[in-house]
Amino acid sequence: MGQLLQFDGASMDDSKTTAPAADKTPVIELRNVSKTFGEVRSLSGIDFKVYPGEIVGLLGDNGAGKSTLVKTVMGYHRPDAGGEIFFKGKPIRDWSVNRARSLGIETVYQERALAEKQPIWRNMFMGREPRTKWGLLDVKRMKSESARLMTEHMGFTSAAVHPDNTVMTMSGGEKQGVAITRALYFDAELVILDEPTMGLSLTETKKTLDFVGNIKKAGKSAIFIDHNIFHVYPVVDRLYVLDRGKVAGVYTKSQITMEDLIDRLYRVARTGSLEEAKPA
Amino acid sequence: MKRLLKIYLDKPELAGIVLLIILIAVFQVTSRGFLLSYDNLRGVLGLLPEMGMVAMGVTILMIAGEFDISVGSVFALAPMVMAITNNMGVPFVPAVLLGLLAAAGIGATNGMITLRFGIPSFITTLGMLFIARSITVVISGGFPPLLSADIPGWIFTQYIGLIRMSMFWFAGLAVILAITLSLMNLGNWIKATGGQIDAANAMGIPTSRVKMFCFVLCSMLAGFAGIVQVLRLGSPLPSLGEGLELQAVAAAVIGGTSLFGGIGTVVGAIVGALLIRVIDNGLVLSRVDANWFKFAIGSLLILAVIGNTWLRRQSRRIKLET
Numbered sequence A: 001m002g003q004l005l006q007f008d009g010a011s012m013d014d015s016k017t018t019a020p021a022a023d024k025t026p027v028i029e030l031r032n033v034s035k036t037f038g039e040v041r042s043l044s045g046i047d048f049k050v051y052p053g054e055i056v057g058l059l060g061d062n063g064a065g066k067s068t069l070v071k072t073v074m075g076y077h078r079p080d081a082g083g084e085i086f087f088k089g090k091p092i093r094d095w096s097v098n099r100a101r102s103l104g105i106e107t108v109y110q111e112r113a114l115a116e117k118q119p120i121w122r123n124m125f126m127g128r129e130p131r132t133k134w135g136l137l138d139v140k141r142m143k144s145e146s147a148r149l150m151t152e153h154m155g156f157t158s159a160a161v162h163p164d165n166t167v168m169t170m171s172g173g174e175k176q177g178v179a180i181t182r183a184l185y186f187d188a189e190l191v192i193l194d195e196p197t198m199g200l201s202l203t204e205t206k207k208t209l210d211f212v213g214n215i216k217k218a219g220k221s222a223i224f225i226d227h228n229i230f231h232v233y234p235v236v237d238r239l240y241v242l243d244r245g246k247v248a249g250v251y252t253k254s255q256i257t258m259e260d261l262i263d264r265l266y267r268v269a270r271t272g273s274l275e276e277a278k279p280a
Numbered sequence B: 001m002k003r004l005l006k007i008y009l010d011k012p013e014l015a016g017i018v019l020l021i022i023l024i025a026v027f028q029v030t031s032r033g034f035l036l037s038y039d040n041l042r043g044v045l046g047l048l049p050e051m052g053m054v055a056m057g058v059t060i061l062m063i064a065g066e067f068d069i070s071v072g073s074v075f076a077l078a079p080m081v082m083a084i085t086n087n088m089g090v091p092f093v094p095a096v097l098l099g100l101l102a103a104a105g106i107g108a109t110n111g112m113i114t115l116r117f118g119i120p121s122f123i124t125t126l127g128m129l130f131i132a133r134s135i136t137v138v139i140s141g142g143f144p145p146l147l148s149a150d151i152p153g154w155i156f157t158q159y160i161g162l163i164r165m166s167m168f169w170f171a172g173l174a175v176i177l178a179i180t181l182s183l184m185n186l187g188n189w190i191k192a193t194g195g196q197i198d199a200a201n202a203m204g205i206p207t208s209r210v211k212m213f214c215f216v217l218c219s220m221l222a223g224f225a226g227i228v229q230v231l232r233l234g235s236p237l238p239s240l241g242e243g244l245e246l247q248a249v250a251a252a253v254i255g256g257t258s259l260f261g262g263i264g265t266v267v268g269a270i271v272g273a274l275l276i277r278v279i280d281n282g283l284v285l286s287r288v289d290a291n292w293f294k295f296a297i298g299s300l301l302i303l304a305v306i307g308n309t310w311l312r313r314q315s316r317r318i319k320l321e322t
C-alpha cells in the first residue's frame, strides 16, 4: 500500500465540498446529521465523509461535539430525524453498535471501553466471543490469541500481557493497548480513536501514533480525535474542525501547513469563525 | 507458586470453603459428633437446595449489577399459585408451570420497571417484596390450601439414601448456571454488564436484555425453590420465605459476590448458602441459644466482605508474567 491518496481540486476555503479521490465511495458518510440531547444541541447539520484508506482528524474545543460525532458514526447515538448515514454508499437506517461493528467499525474510546474487573482474555473478544462446536466459549483460544495479539501488535513486554490479569491492574497505556489491539483484531474497516493518547506517557503516545499509521498501511480508514494538534497533523490526510456542533472547516493536509492550521484554530476559539475576523 | 497464590486470592469462594471446613470441624466437636452423623447430614442436605437455588439466582443478578430482595415473597407466591390452580383442577405439571410463570412475571416486572424508569432495583424489588406478599395472602383467601394427596411431589421430596430428590434438581441447575456464567458468552456479557455497563454497551452487548434475563431467572429460581419447599411441607403458608431475601443476599456476599456487580460465582453462592445452613444447624446442635443465629450470620457477613475486599487488593498486587 505504498500509494497514498492524492487530494486535489478542492480549494482551501471551500469548506463543505472537499472531495478527495472523488471517484471513490466513502466508507462512511453522514449527511445533515444533528443530535440533540434534551435542550443541548451537540451536532447540527453535519456533513462528514471518510474515504477508504484515509485517516481523518477531528479537531475542536472541549464540547465541540467530536465525541458525539464519532459515537453517532459507531452507532451509539441515533441521529435526529433528517440526518442520514451511508456505509459504502448505501443508506443505513437501523444503525446500531452491533450493525456498525458487523460492518467493520471499531472504536477506541476516550473513556476506555474495557470491563475493568474482568481479565484481558474476557475483554479481548467481548461481544464476539469465539465458541467451540459445543457452543461453549473457546477459552483456550481466547487466552492464547489475546497473548499473541498483545505481544505482536502492541509490542507489549511480558509483564502486562498475561491474559489472566485483570484489566484494573494495568496502566492507562496498557489498557489503551488492549482496546487498540481489540480493534485491530476484528479486522476493522474503520477504526475510531477518540483521544487515545489521553493520559499516556511519551513512549506510549508514540506507540499509539504508530498504530494509527499502521491502520493506513493496512489500507483501512480511521477517524482520529486528539486535542494535541502535533499528534493529529502528522498522521492524518484530512481534517475536520468542529465548532459548537457545526463543521467549521475541512482541510486536506496537502493544502494547509500546521502553522496556518494553528492560526485558524486560534481564530475559531476567539471569534467562532475560521476566516479573517471582519472589522467590527 | 505465585500463580497458585493468585488463583487462591482471586477466588473468594475458596476462602469460604476453608471457613466452611473449619466451622464443620468446630461444630463436629461441640455437637459431640452429631453434626456429621447420617441423620443430621440428611436433614441439612435436604434443606440446602431450597435456599441454595434462591442464592444462585440472587448471585447471578448481583453479578449483572442489580438486586432482588423480593425473592422471599416470590418464594411464597409461586407455590401458592401452583396449589390454588391445582386445587381448581389444573393437573400437577401445568400447575407447577403456572407457578413458575407467575414468578417469571414478577421478575419481568422488576426488570421492566427498573430499566424503564432507571431507578435502583433495590427500590423496585423492595416494593415488589410487599406487593407479591400481599398478592399471596389475598389469593390464599386467608388460610393455606391443602395440597391434594395424589400429586407426585416425590419428584422433589423423595429421599434416596442420604439425598433428597431436590438435591439432584439443585445440582443440575447449579452445573448449568456455573457453565453459563464462566463458559458461555452470555456469562461474559453478564459480567461485563454488571462490571462496566458503558463498556458493555459500546461493544454491542444488549445490556438491557441481559439484565432482564437475570431478573427473570432470579425470580424463577426463587419460585421454584418455594415450590420445592411447599411440596416438602405439604401446604403453602402465605408467610413462607419471610426474611429469606436477606439470607440469600448474605449467602451471595459471603460467597464472594461483589455488591458493585461484575464479580461472583455460582460455587460462591452455594458455599455461602451452605455456610448459613451449617451455622444454623451447628448452633442448634451445640445447644447454643437459637437467638445467636442471626448474630453469627451478621458477623460472618461483615467479616466476609472485609476479607474479600482485602483478598482482592492483595491479588491485584500480584501480576502474572508469561
Ligand SMILES: Nc1ncnc2c1ncn2[C@@H]1O[C@H](COP(=O)(O)OP(=O)(O)OP(=O)(O)O)[C@@H](O)[C@H]1O
Pocket (backbone or CB within 6 Å): A037, A040, A041, A042, A060, A061, A062, A063, A064, A065, A066, A067, A068, A069, A110
Ligand atoms: N449523552 C449526552 N447527554 C447530554 N448531553 C451530551 C451527551 N453527550 C454529549 N453531550 C453534550 O454535547 C456537547 C458535545 O459533547 P462532546 O462530548 O461531543 O464534545 P467533545 O468535542 O468530544 O469534547 P471533549 O474535547 O471535551 O471530549 C457537550 O455540550 C456535551 O455536554
Ligand SMILES: [Mg+2]
Pocket (backbone or CB within 6 Å): A066, A067, A068, A110, A194
Ligand atoms: Mg470527547
